[in-house]
Amino acid sequence: MIATSACIVLSGSALAFDFQATTPCAAEVVEAMAPFWSADWGNPSSRQHRLGLSASAAVNVARRQLSEAVGVSPERLVFTSGATEANNLALLGHARALGSGHLISVATEHHAVLDPLQQLQREGFSVTLLTPGPDGLISPEQLEAAITPETRLVSVMAANNEIGVLQPLEQLGTICRRHCITLHSDGAQAFGTLPLNPDALGVDLLSLSAHKLYGPKGIGALVLREDIAIEPLQWGGGQEAGLRAGTLPTALIVGFAAAARLALQEQDQRNSHLQHLRDQLWEGLQQRLPGVLLNGALQPRLPHNLNISLPGVNGSRLHRALRPHLACSSGSACSNGAPSHVLQAIGRSRAEAEASLRLSLGRETTTDDVDQAITAITDAAAAAGFLSGR
Incomplete structure (x- = not known):
């Protein structure tokens, strides 16, 4: 994104x-990644030898550190290539797993949310985009009024990528929980700047990115609520609990965790x-x-x-x-x-x-x-x- x-x-x-x-x-991030470009170059899925085991251990440590940064267990974090892919996995993957229904978002979302919603509309889902006020914010009352018996998924970004306003996620999460509706949030701009605990906010699916917080480009994550239905978008190796196939980029993952640690410290x-x-x-x-x-x-x-x-x-x-x-x-x-x-x-x-x-x-x-x-x-x-x- x-x-x-x-x-x-x-x-x-x-x-x-x-x-x-x-x-x-950040210099600290570059230093943390350095060994995994050359000396520790193993594939984290190859656990039959030291190189693979070393890479796998580094990924596990980074996954734990990142999950702690958002207050969830490590198995709830799925690595992606960035927040755009995380948004696609959350929206397309969850909606397709549900099969049909009504989706709600906001007209000021990033296109990494709006474009997947357009695709879902082509697939037969109905979509409502809420118009924010002049201040860029939507109100809980707007969301409540837009919900129908068919509403299955709401997507509202934590912090807008252009005007920087912070949506009232916790209040929106309360409404979604009351109606048993899944809430997704694009947290790319907020992670590292704001406290982001999806469970406390009532967020079921949270998209993250490393390159907005002095980390490397090409790595992000989707944080999922336990047992949420997600249909994968790609297949080919079973990595990331079968939700995101492909060899994990150890250096980028380590850099992501280092950037998150630095951001939280500062x-x-x-x-x-x-x-x-x-x-x-x-x-x-x-x-x-x-x-x-x-x-x-x-x-x-x-x-x-x-x-x-x-x-x-x-x-x-x-x-x-x-x-x-x-x-x-x-x-x-x-x-x-x-x-x-x-x-x-x-x-x-x-x-x-x-x-x-x-x-x-x-x-x-x-x-x-x-x-x-x-x-x-x-x-x-x-x-x-x-x-x-x-």
Whole structure:
């Protein structure tokens, strides 16, 4: 689930403000993975010799560490290639196991959820997409009103990948449990930043990814409730309790666990630091660009996310002017260049969605970086024709 930057061609001096798209591997993660690229290169499914046993042990330790990070037993965690595959396994796998029914999600979900739901609709399932308010949030009352006797599955992401708002998962989980409905959540953007215990939240299926929390690309996981019905999407070796065939990538799995450990160790301090910088960025932009619009509620929101629109600005000119100075995003890779479906779902016009910036901060972002970003955005907005106070 990789969001793409609108600033594709970057100069060497461009500031990085696109950490929700992906993150660099932390040094501790690279170090943890290093032995498994060469010295300990065995297949974890080959347990007849030392190389295989060593790899299998490393996978088991990592699985235990990751399961502890979300408060579940190790056998409930299935490794995947990322959160996109985990979403597909959760939605397609569970719905097909059920056979028929009504599915509910949100119009602002990532396409890694929306596209599998479209496929299920083609297969005969009915789908309802809830429209959030201007703050980007849905209410428990909305979900309750959408439930029918045929509703079998609800999917609501923990933290939005574009506007960063945090959905009321625990309240939604209570409703789903009361109606005996399965709740899935895409936790890719939230894992490592927010406490994510699926049982406490009432979440039956939780998708995770490593590359959003300074881990490697190409590895994720699906956390399942015990005894939940899932039909596999691929066959060929019986790995992962028969739910996900294929040789396990030991190095990536070890890196995933190392990244999760690091994120949990730093969580409170990092969140406080990033929220302070994010608020500095927002306050500076408001002072320099009166009339700038905030997309989504400021709270509850990921501490490292800010999403803004500049009304009256030509979006192409804005991003072209900004490109040499700032690496930022305007939407998701799944949009194929189209204006953000998330921003349009919360009421922004097509033009406002085109003239938007998703600014996401990282663990290495500094106060000076924020000041430079404010100046770069202000200059780019002026070049694109922004009129303060519109």
